[in-house]
Amino acid sequence: MHHVVVGASLAGINAVEGLRDAGFDGELTLVGAEDTLPYERPPLSKAALRLGSAAETILLRPADWYADHAVDLRLGRTAVKLDLANRSVILAGGGEVSYDGLILATGSSARPLATPAGAGPAHVLRTADDCARLHARLRPGEHLVIIGAGFIGLEVAATATMMGLDVSVVEVAPGPLHRVLGAEVGRWFERHHAAHGIGMHCGVGIEAIEADGRRSKVRLLDGTVLAADVLVAGVGARPAVEWLRGSGLQLSDGVACDPFLRTSAPDVVAAGDIARWHNTLFDEDLRVEQWTNAVEQGRYAAESLLGIAEQSYAAVPYFWSDQFDAKMRFVGVANAAQDVHVAEAGPDVLVALFGRDGLLRGALCVNAPRKLAGYRQAIADRVAWSDVVTP
Amino acid sequence: MGLKVTVDLQACQGYACCMMTAPTVFDLDESVGKAVVLLPEPGEDLRELVEKSVRGCPSKAIALESR
Numbered sequence: 001m002h003h004v005v006v007g008a009s010l011a012g013i014n015a016v017e018g019l020r021d022a023g024f025d026g027e028l029t030l031v032g033a034e035d036t037l038p039y040e041r042p043p044l045s046k047a048a049l050r051l052g053s054a055a056e057t058i059l060l061r062p063a064d065w066y067a068d069h070a071v072d073l074r075l076g077r078t079a080v081k082l083d084l085a086n087r088s089v090i091l092a093g094g095g096e097v098s099y100d101g102l103i104l105a106t107g108s109s110a111r112p113l114a115t116p117a118g119a120g121p122a123h124v125l126r127t128a129d130d131c132a133r134l135h136a137r138l139r140p141g142e143h144l145v146i147i148g149a150g151f152i153g154l155e156v157a158a159t160a161t162m163m164g165l166d167v168s169v170v171e172v173a174p175g176p177l178h179r180v181l182g183a184e185v186g187r188w189f190e191r192h193h194a195a196h197g198i199g200m201h202c203g204v205g206i207e208a209i210e211a212d213g214r215r216s217k218v219r220l221l222d223g224t225v226l227a228a229d230v231l232v233a234g235v236g237a238r239p240a241v242e243w244l245r246g247s248g249l250q251l252s253d254g255v256a257c258d259p260f261l262r263t264s265a266p267d268v269v270a271a272g273d274i275a276r277w278h279n280t281l282f283d284e285d286l287r288v289e290q291w292t293n294a295v296e297q298g299r300y301a302a303e304s305l306l307g308i309a310e311q312s313y314a315a316v317p318y319f320w321s322d323q324f325d326a327k328m329r330f331v332g333v334a335n336a337a338q339d340v341h342v343a344e345a346g347p348d349v350l351v352a353l354f355g356r357d358g359l360l361r362g363a364l365c366v367n368a369p370r371k372l373a374g375y376r377q378a379i380a381d382r383v384a385w386s387d388v389v390t391p
Numbered sequence: 392m393g394l395k396v397t398v399d400l401q402a403c404q405g406y407a408c409c410m411m412t413a414p415t416v417f418d419l420d421e422s423v424g425k426a427v428v429l430l431p432e433p434g435e436d437l438r439e440l441v442e443k444s445v446r447g448c449p450s451k452a453i454a455l456e457s458r
Contacts, residue, residue, distance in 0.1 A: 014446070042449065291449055292408065292447060292449070295446055295447055296447065299446070318408060318411070320406055320449070322404075327404070327405060327424065329406065329407060331411070367424075368421070369405050369406070369407040369419055369421065369424065370407070370410075370418075370419045370421045372407045372410075372411060373407065373410050373411050373414055376411045
């Protein structure tokens with residue numbers, strides 16, 4: 001028996017570990033596109049970016065872990081095609097790996113932003129290489145313009161400010177994190193960043209990005225012109241499923257999975273950023289690009305592949321973001337919330353609740369982590385919105 | 392043969408994942424934003440939840456020993 005995990009990612013590592021912990025003692029191959037040992041991504045926008053990536057890159061598992069778990073580790077090998085009929089994964093540069101069971105965990109890639117010739121690239125931040133490249137360009141006193149006020153954009157803004165750069169953030173939506181967390185929460189983060197000296201340009205589109213010697217000129221539709229020494233694009237990520245197109249595997253903004261993370265093909269499961277599955281707790285299809293989800297789904301996918309998963313995968317998602325001294329933690333889901341209630345708001349604290357169809361579905365806590373446990377339980381218990389929010 | 396749980400408070404960043412996973416074993420001291428071990432020697436019945444807490448700690452701050 002030979003199981004293959006594609007994606008030397010957080011989900012991939014946890015899938016490997018889950019297979020071995022569950023007693024799978026057959027052949028096990030882990031394929032990864034990057035040529036470095038699998039590492040943690042959250043520090044790439046924080047400590048690793050501030051201090052330089054090489055010293056601060058944190059390996060997911062020590063180097064000898066792979067041999068200890070009898071893993072055939074194929075790094076620097078990009079999977080380019082899935083051949084379902086022959087049960088095989090084709091790798092770039094020739095070669096293929098046959099599987100009896102397959103776990104797909106190829107994660108996300110950063111959405112690029114095109115810039116005109118001569119304007120210099122807009123840096124994206126997804127890999128350790130991206131982090132090292134960007135770190136080398138962040139010089140105190142220079143002007144960094146970040147396009148997109150999502151979590152990556154805001155974290156980079158905070159880190160670069162702490163490194164002594166002058167930072168501007170441009171966001172076409174009315175406020176930061178607006179699409180995910182709504183207007184009120186967005187305004188809190190906008191004020192938080194503005195209070196640290198960051199120029200926040202929200203609700204305004206970009207007219208043009210122009211080359212200007214060694215710099216780039218970012219012209220906004222309101223007439224503002226920002227001269228950038230460095231340009232960063234934090235305009236989202238997309239599931240890395242291009243290599244699966246044409247394979248016959250059912251895709252749907254990610255890999256379409258059932259509640260057990262099984263794909264449309266036999267003995268093929270998916271985990272992490274690429275898995276779109278039906279979460280029975282929220283009764284909707286979700287795709288979650290978060291650390292905790294990758295850990296838990298990786299492990300669950302292993303159990304599902306082995307046929308020992310007893311219940312469908314219906315966890316309450318959790319994620320965090322650290323920006324300056326704001327430690328934001330979120331449980332549940334915020335998408336398509338009908339109700340947003342700010343339960344507590346101060347200069348350093350924010351608690352906001354998200355509801356839909358009469359149920360509590362999500363809770364955001366900035367510098368108030370102890371409340372998370374209660375809200376998480378309430379979400380898991382499908383507690384009514386009216387029981388947590390009293391008019 | 393018992394279990395022993397410790398938290399490295401230098402590493403802990405107050406993510407609160409442990410207290411959400413195993414609320415009878417972990418709490419959080421909000422004044423410093425760090426985890427507190429309520430039950431340093433949990434029973435075998437809690438092993439699975441504590442192991443899940445170890446895996447799910449974003450700062451890898453939890454250690455579990457069997458002895």
